[in-house]
Amino acid sequence: xxxxxxxxxxxxxxxxxxxxxxxxxxxxxxxxxxxxxxxxxxxxxxxxxxxxxxxxxxxxxxxxxxxxxxxxxxxxxxxxxxxxxxxxxxxxxxxxxxxxxxxxxxxxxxxxxxxxxxxxxxxxxxxxxxxxxxxxxxxxxxxxxxxxxxxxxxxxxxxxxxxxxxxxxxxxxxxxxxxxxxxxxxxxxxxxxxxxxxxxxxxxxxxxxxxxxxxxxxxxxxxxxxxxxxxxxxxxxxxxxxxxxx
Amino acid sequence: xxxxxxxxxxxxxxxxxxxxxxxxxxxxxxxxxxxxxxxxxxxxxxxxxxxxxxxxxxxxxxxxxxxxxxxxxxxxxxxxxxxxxxxxxxxxxxxxxxxxxxxxxxxxxxxxxxxxxxxxxxxxxxxxxxxxxxxxxxxxxxxxxxxxxxxxxxxxxxxxxxxxxxxxxxxxxxxxxxxxxxxxxxxxxxxxxxxxxxxxxxxxxxxxxxxxxxxxxxxxxxxxxxxxxxxxxxxxxxxxxxxxxx
DNA sequence: TTCAAAACATGACTATTGTCATGTTTTATT
DNA sequence: AATAAAACATGACAATAGTCATGTTTTGAA
Numbered sequence: 001x002x003x004x005x006x007x008x009x010x011x012x013x014x015x016x017x018x019x020x021x022x023x024x025x026x027x028x029x030x031x032x033x034x035x036x037x038x039x040x041x042x043x044x045x046x047x048x049x050x051x052x053x054x055x056x057x058x059x060x061x062x063x064x065x066x067x068x069x070x071x072x073x074x075x076x077x078x079x080x081x082x083x084x085x086x087x088x089x090x091x092x093x094x095x096x097x098x099x100x101x102x103x104x105x106x107x108x109x110x111x112x113x114x115x116x117x118x119x120x121x122x123x124x125x126x127x128x129x130x131x132x133x134x135x136x137x138x139x140x141x142x143x144x145x146x147x148x149x150x151x152x153x154x155x156x157x158x159x160x161x162x163x164x165x166x167x168x169x170x171x172x173x174x175x176x177x178x179x180x181x182x183x184x185x186x187x188x189x190x191x192x193x194x195x196x197x198x199x200x201x202x203x204x205x206x207x208x209x210x211x212x213x214x215x216x217x218x219x220x221x222x223x224x225x226x227x228x229x230x231x232x233x234x235x236x237x238x239x240x241x242x243x244x245x246x
Numbered sequence: 247x248x249x250x251x252x253x254x255x256x257x258x259x260x261x262x263x264x265x266x267x268x269x270x271x272x273x274x275x276x277x278x279x280x281x282x283x284x285x286x287x288x289x290x291x292x293x294x295x296x297x298x299x300x301x302x303x304x305x306x307x308x309x310x311x312x313x314x315x316x317x318x319x320x321x322x323x324x325x326x327x328x329x330x331x332x333x334x335x336x337x338x339x340x341x342x343x344x345x346x347x348x349x350x351x352x353x354x355x356x357x358x359x360x361x362x363x364x365x366x367x368x369x370x371x372x373x374x375x376x377x378x379x380x381x382x383x384x385x386x387x388x389x390x391x392x393x394x395x396x397x398x399x400x401x402x403x404x405x406x407x408x409x410x411x412x413x414x415x416x417x418x419x420x421x422x423x424x425x426x427x428x429x430x431x432x433x434x435x436x437x438x439x440x441x442x443x444x445x446x447x448x449x450x451x452x453x454x455x456x457x458x459x460x461x462x463x464x465x466x467x468x469x470x471x472x473x474x475x476x477x478x479x480x481x482x483x484x485x486x487x488x489x490x491x492x
Numbered sequence: 493t494t495c496a497a498a499a500c501a502t503g504a505c506t507a508t509t510g511t512c513a514t515g516t517t518t519t520a521t522t
Numbered sequence: 523a524a525t526a527a528a529a530c531a532t533g534a535c536a537a538t539a540g541t542c543a544t545g546t547t548t549t550g551a552a
Contacts, residue, residue, distance in 0.1 A: 081411070087405070103392045142348055155398055156323075156357070160335065162405055197499060206408065208540060214501085228499075228548085229500095230548090443529060459530060
């Protein structure tokens with residue numbers, strides 16, 4: 001894993017070449033939908049930026065100027081309350097779009113903060129070029145509508161879980177989601193590739209760090225999970241699913 | 247106010263006439279965006295349906311076939327947990343779209359239930375016609391993207407409030423939203439036109455009915471609000487705003 | 493390798509909210 | 523106007539999760 005860059009190098013995508021550049025871009029449905037010609041044009045208008053831990057892609061309240069796509073790594077969307085408590089709304093992974101809705105650009109500012117989790121690479125495009133692209137490509141517009149609809153359903157499901165479930169059920173739901181969205185096979189079960197501390201998990205399900213630690217300790221004792229941030233493994237997905245919905 | 251219809255009369259919009267029909271349709275931004283010609287075509291493909299209290303527009307798990315617009319009245323979007331607890335995600339008002347995202351149609355079923363709150367009138371359109379319309383009208387597609395983006399921001403703000411705030415703060419937030427979204431001037435403050443029982447409010451902020459009643463009683467004692475469902479009046483919006491964000 | 497910082501852990505106590513029981517008031521319908 | 527159902531209300535108690543304090547372990551950078 002590379003070290004955190006002190007500066008964030010920017011470069012036009014069109015200048016990039018080499019065998020792995022197209023491979024990363026293959027993971028992005030919105031770009032796959034475009035014709036080769038349109039894709040080249042869009043890539044010419046996009047800029048790639050790398051960020052490291054501790055940096056910000058943008059912060060709550062900043063003016064909104066760009067449309068973004070996650071290319072590599074994960075990005076967390078965070079909102080804060082006045083008294084310093086934080087809530088992580090969503091972990092974005094490669095292919096995820098953000099600030100992809102026109103509402104974000106009605107002269108408004110960012111409703112939340114986007115923070116890299118480790119080293120990430122993000123593609124950006126001026127909003128004007130983005131809107132032009134959507135108007136010219138009904139397929140792309142439909143893909144954005146589909147994507148936003150999925151995000152909305154996810155957000156509402158999350159609201160439901162926060163409104164109705166106990167802390168241990170919310171954590172179980174989170175672990176099930178993580179297993180499905182970022183899990184890879186492991187001798188002992190499913191390994192979660194996103195690196196999440198107990199504090200990160202706490203912020204994702206609306207509990208204190210202590211509560212997250214206590215519940216995870218109980219899950220470990222009950223052989224549902226093992227390990228911490230660096231190597232979190234789901235050992236019993238069915239039982240977690242059951243707990244999440246009981 | 248008309249009585250609850252025992253059956254839900256359906257009629258093609260094109261057949262409707264009279265002075266008030268266009269007035270109702272003026273409140274719908276998505277239709278306003280279309281050219282007069284396209285609007286006529288779309289209206290010809292839409293059906294108006296009336297529903298009364300106790301009926302369902304659709305239920306969680308039903309197959310998704312139509313795109314919907316609220317024309318009159320309010321509609322609540324509800325999700326239930328296995329043990330019978332309910333969560334109201336959103337109250338839709340005239341002009342609001344639902345099932346407007348392609349993801350809703352990927353052979354999927356409704357993620358939640360849509361229930362009328364009193365008498366409502368809803369416009370519906372087969373998904374195929376809807377998608378065709380969006381592809382043919384970039385302005386309409388952009389409007390749906392804008393709309394979905396707003397809904398997503400709202401849902402995430404709601405998740406944040408559920409994750410971080412106490413019950414009384416969540417209720418205060420709800421009252422502030424209601425005042426802004428459905429409030430009209432009243433001698434004593436701002437009257438909320440949507441009819442919400444304490445139980446409805448409880449379901450909207452993820453607390454029990456008893457807790458909602460107790461907190462509303464405290465708000466009444468502190469002269470922040472008066473009245474119940476039939477006539478709920480916000481008396482001190484600034485103090486409620488303060489409470490919501492403290 | 494060392495060392496500081498971050499993450500993990502646990503106990504004692506408190507605050508908040510839920511649960512259950514019961515009773516009153518309001519609302520809508522006959 | 524009568525009446526049943528729904529909504530509103532309140533108390534006693536229980537469960538859940540937060541707070542604060544303290545200590546250990548792990549991680550990452552020099």
